[in-house]
Amino acid sequence: MHPNVFLRSFWQLELRPEVFVAMTFSDEYRARFDEVIAPAIRSVQVGGVSLEPRRVDESRSGDSILTEIADGITHSQLVLADVSTLGRDSKSGRPYRNGNVMYEVGIALACRQPAEVLLIRDGQDRFLLDVSTIPHMTLDFTDAGAARVRLASELVSRLRERDLVHDALRAQRAADRRAARPPGSPRGVRHPVRLTIINQRGAICPNDSTR
Secondary structure, three states, rough: OOHHHHHOOOOOHHHHHEEEEEOOOOOOHHHHHHHHHHHHHHHEEEEEEEEEEEEEHHHOOOOOHHHHHHHHHEEEEEEEEOOOOEEEEEOOOOEEEOOOHHHHHHHHHHHHHHHHHHEEEOOOOOOOHHHHOOOOOEOOOOOHHHHHHHHHHHHHHHHHHHHHHHHHHHHHHHHHHHHHOOOOOOOOOOOEEEEEEOOOOEEEEEEEOOO
């Protein structure tokens, strides 16, 4: 199922105690997942429940991989993507990254708040322009213990920032509703208003509605 069809048809903002992990599937990256990424995620709790990492290559649901990606990105607490350089182009010498991972990053940035998307990498190669401004962190995976601690701390910070953003959005919507109600108007009367809000996908959405 195409992600756009999934988002339009099935997306409800009900978050599971998971962190969606987008990364390269290889023995080298499997080691960093097992030794750093997965333990760091499991050390973080939301509502007293430990988070679990979710990778599409480990899914047993039988759904298509695109459906798995869309479902994981939209219903996890956070999205974590390892965008480390895989190698260098033989002609230009420029670094390249996993195209599938960058595809998943694009979906995440389209439908989640910026604080909910964390990019990690193992080097200092320059990003492409379109992702260079996205918050990211560099980890030394050769020191697994230190990398776990740093990553877990950053995940906690992202969750706190996410909650602050959501609280601010709710407060702004409540203020908009109060401002749209004419003075002396009974609370039960609904008036047509036009709002411009930042929706849960992080997009600016004009919304003709009533409040």
